[in-house]
Amino acid sequence: MSSSILSPVQRARQHGAVLQPSSRRDLERAGWRTTLDYRENHVRGLDGRLLRVEPVWTAEAERYDGQIVVASATGSTADAAWSNLRDDIDAAVVTTRRLVRLAPVR
Secondary structure, eight states: OOOOSSSOOOOOOOOOOOOSOHHHHHHHHTTOEEEEEEEEEEEEOTTSOEEEEEEEEEEEEEEESSSEEEEEEEESSHHHHHHHHHHHHHTTOOEEEOOOOOOOOO
16 A cells, blocks of 8 residues: 655754854844854964964844844854854844935936
């Protein structure tokens, strides 16, 4: 006996491992567009020798609710940057920008 395509076998849905931090997923579900950047600060001594490399992760989010709202935070890890960004947004530490429409060039 074969199974029909129209009546698939019911089975539990299986999802893979969650890769993104929960702070980022929560922001995206709330309508924020998010980005994550990485850079390294090279700390050098007076003689020019490299003393250490400091990783810096920058998490940014923006949303348009009649005006553009932008928030940004940094951390030493990606998870820390997302957590700091979420805390800043919850504390309303954001920048509001007015959208300016430019006239078309003729």
